[in-house]
Amino acid sequence: GWDAQVAWPYVDQSPDYLPTREELLSDDAIEDLKLMAQQTGKYYTSAPPTAEDWEGLCVIEVPPATTVAMPQGEYNAVENPGILLVLGGGELKISGNMWYYGVIYCACSGRPKLRL
Numbered sequence: 001g002w003d004a005q006v007a008w009p010y011v012d013q014s015p016d017y018l019p020t021r022e023e024l025l026s027d028d029a030i031e032d033l034k035l036m037a038q039q040t041g042k043y044y045t046s047a048p049p050t051a052e053d054w055e056g057l058c059v060i061e062v063p064p065a066t067t068v069a070m071p072q073g074e075y076n077a078v079e080n081p082g083i084l085l086v087l088g089g090g091e092l093k094i095s096g097n098m099w100y101y102g103v104i105y106c107a108c109s110g111r112p113k114l115r116l
Helices: 027-039
Strands: 057-061 067-070 073-075 082-087 091-094 098-100 102-107
Touching (some): 027 082, 082 091, 091 102
Parallel strands (some): 067 091, 073 098
């Protein structure tokens, strides 16, 4: 059966506890997702060109201080969530009416850069 301690070993931490990036998603896991995105044409070095490109697995790797603006819209579905990874230290900007079903993960050094 499902064990909360195995699935989420930080369950007993204080509510203010924020795990490190490595505790959430290992470097190997990030590299695996990046490789999968490259193999399926879902790896970008700037904002994806169309709304459909943001769906499913989408990896965006941009230089630090680069802002990637996510267009308004509805992405993925409850029954088919996506994974959006922003790598390289860039900033993800989300504004307006937007629904994203899945995980948005900004892997950067220092504080995550996500603007709503």
